[in-house]
Amino acid sequence: MMSCLLCAPAAAGAEEVSLPQPQIQEGMSVMQALARRQTSRSFAVAEISISQLSHILWAANGINRAESGGRTNPAALGVHSVEVYAVTDKGIYLYLPQSHALHLVAEGDFRMATTKGQAFVGEAPLTLVYVGNSSAWENARRVPSEGEQVLYDSIAAGSMSQSVALVAAAEGLGTCVRGSIDIEAFGEAAGLQEGQTILLAQTVGVLQ
Ligand SMILES: Cc1cc2nc3c(=O)[nH]c(=O)nc-3n(C[C@H](O)[C@H](O)[C@H](O)COP(=O)(O)O)c2cc1C
Secondary structure (H helix, E strand, O other), X not given: OOOOOOHHHHHHOXXXXXXXOOOOOOOOOHHHHHHHOOEOOXXXXXXXXXXXXXXXXXXXHOEEEOOOOEXXXXXXXXXXXXXXXXXXXXXXXXXXXXXXXXXXXXXXXXXXXXXXXXXXXXXXXXXXXXXXXXXXXXXXXXXXXXXXXXXXXXXXXXXXXXXXXXXXXXXXXXXXXXXXXXXXXXXXXXOOXXXXXXXXXXXXXXXX
C-alpha cells in the first residue's frame, strides 16, 4: 500500500507538522548529485517519504548553523525574504525554518493551482512554491529598491531550488523547476497578501 505524505496531520486537523531532523551524514557526493541532475516531468505513482520531505525542505530553506540562524542558501544582505510553501494532495503548508516544521495554510488539493496546465503537476506528490515577502526587507541594514528586492528574491529562489534539485537527485527523486504558475489561483488558495510575490515553483516526485 502507498504511504500517505502528511496524511495523518491533515486527518487529525493539526495545524503544525514537525519534520524529522535531516540526516546530514548520509547521501551521495555533490559531484554525483550534479551528474544526475536533470528536469523530470514524469514520475512513478508513489509518495515521497517524510524523511525525504525533511531533506528537501532543509535544502530549500533550512537552518544549517544553529548559533547564527544561517541557512543552507545565501541571501542578499542576510535577509531571508523568500518563503517556501509545500503543496501536496492534502493541503498547502508553509515551511518554518526555525522549528523545521510545516504550518497548514489551506486544506485540500491545490497542486494544479501551481501550474498553468502542465498535467504532471497534479499527479506528482509534492510541489514547492517560492514566495518573496517584501516585509522581510523593512529592517535590512540597507533597504534595497523594489527592483533590487525582486532581483535578490529571484536569485535566492534559484539558489534554493538548485539545492533542492541536488538533494532530490541524491535521494532518487526527480524535480522540475517551473516559472509557469497560475499566480492568481495559487495566491488565492494560499491566502497571499500584498507584498508577497510568487517567484518559482518546483515539482518533486519519485523517478520511474
Ligand atoms: C526559470 C526557469 C523556469 C522554468 N519553467 C519551466 C516551466 O514552467 N515548465 C517546465 O516544464 N519546465 C520549466 N523549466 C525547466 C527547463 O525547461 C529545463 O531546465 C530545460 O529544458 C533544461 O533541461 P534540464 O533541466 O534537464 O537540463 C524552467 C527552468 C527555469 C530555470
